[in-house]
Amino acid sequence: MEQEVNPKVEELKELGKFGLIKLLGEKFNHHNASSLTDINENAAVIAHGNTDSVISSKLFIENIHFDLTYVPLKHLGYKTITVAVADIIAMNALPKQVIINIAISNRFSLEAVNELTDGMRRCCDRYGIDLAGLDLCSSQTGLTITVTAVGETDDEHLVQRVGAKENELLCVSGDLGAAYTGLVLLEREKKVFEVNPNEQPNLEEFSYLLERQLKPEPRVDIIQNLQKTGITPTSMTNVCDGLASALIHLCKASKVGSVVFENKLPVDMLTFRTLKDMNIVSTTIALNGGEDYELLFTVAQKDYEALKGVENVSVIGYIKEEAAGNQLITNDDRQIELKAQGFGEVKE
């Protein structure tokens, strides 16, 4: 007999994204021993003898995930690959293949589709990723793209959100908040343009911020460098909806708490100055900005010395017992409970 699920009608936003995913996912049963992960990981892990494939699919919808008024199609193509493979990298696996689906309306020319796929190809070529499938269909409402990324690893190197333990070091790659700051600049220029289409924006001094928003790179280098120094993180996740959301998600999966120091958060000087000019506190953006596509991971204390040999990694705090929650120690020594914001919010 099938069990009917009859929940009372609640607002979807009440549950939050991860709450809803959990609720819906619990209805499904597992039938195959090769299905190694539950749906709460960055990507699906599927066993094949001694190796595992790691698979993730990402959906990109016009005016939700991108705005073609300021996003060049070539950059968009590049970014869709980066975003899809980011989940593979977050499992400590190297991305090997992508499968691409594109839905286009008839307002797009062949040239436009070429631009988009050229951007995809550039990212694939740069990181040695193969196009394993491509499908096209029509759309009435705009551009929709799905990129499914496939990577390979083995049980020894596979890293998941589950795995962080008390006293381990909490690390993040690169810097935080730049992509969001780039988005704020682009949105501001869009508004200026709508009022005065002849105004030519000069955004040259902000090029780092725009690049982080428009054409982020997958952090293949970080997992390669960790492997070179012999460090296997004990847990890892992709920072896509802001550091706070990623951290809370990782700690929940690992059943631990954490402490993060505000003065250890890696914020680029240009990000800091640009946000300051807009009267925005950079810590807020570093914690909740989104679209960083950096790696948040934990390493054992014993790896602290070896970690110094890996470029572009900051130790931002450490793991505590679960009851401690997730605490930010501010520059003026106050302690604040970290909360994730927006649709990425993690409810209890």
Next chain:
Amino acid sequence: MEQEVNPKVEELKELGKFGLIKLLGEKFNHHNASSLTDINENAAVIAHGNTDSVISSKLFIENIHFDLTYVPLKHLGYKTITVAVADIIAMNALPKQVIINIAISNRFSLEAVNELTDGMRRCCDRYGIDLAGLDLCSSQTGLTITVTAVGETDDEHLVQRVGAKENELLCVSGDLGAAYTGLVLLEREKKVFEVNPNEQPNLEEFSYLLERQLKPEPRVDIIQNLQKTGITPTSMTNVCDGLASALIHLCKASKVGSVVFENKLPVDMLTFRTLKDMNIVSTTIALNGGEDYELLFTVAQKDYEALKGVENVSVIGYIKEEAAGNQLITNDDRQIELKAQGFGEVKE
């Protein structure tokens, strides 16, 4: 140096779907030995030691792929799984996992999302498929779904579009045209409803046609029965855009021609009668109707006797040399060159 692609702006429809896929796909380079197929197959094949994974991703967009005015969400969920795994089955592999992405606008309640995923779960449970990943995002324009299906096979059993040889038998599973006929009925009732919302349609006598449209089944049984009788097809593909399109695609990949006999085309009696009442020739719909999700495959002549032990398979013709093209022999013994119609058209 990167090569720039600068095609002249042509209408996308000029190229056709497969022409465009081919053009765009050619720009990408392969870097990994594990990428076994090019993008022209039903699904991507990725090697892992002795086994291969077979992966396919399908995008479903509201008002392009489904119309919620007459498609119940539970059926839609079921069908998205069927359609995604159909490409895995077409490679002679058993589907094992799915990864689901859903974009929903705020007009959907939790109950609606539950209905949709319940339908997905039913199909997964029935065919032993595991949910390996689930992601949700918001949408402004309606419901968009991606289902990525993963299956497993080995080099010995893998079947592709490439492989058909002269004199081999051309076979198709199930019957053709019923799903399209069901769609015509639903579209007709929708128009009646728009004029007179109080009119209650009575479609009970057409339930087989509606089920074929709304809730098609993946043909796992066919590949299981072929394996039981020891038959490995020499080539195979999924009949999703009509038999003619599938056949031309398969023959092009295999560099062969074919002959199909009109009187061998499997058309269900209800499909035939219903189309006749609408003054539509059933052969046209059997060839071009779309959404059958049946299997078109070739077997060696020596397997003819064994094939009789596999239920729900019709031999509809045979393979000829490439120069012969793809010919339909009509009931009155005329010979007509087969053409694919619509966006699925295969251009030279």
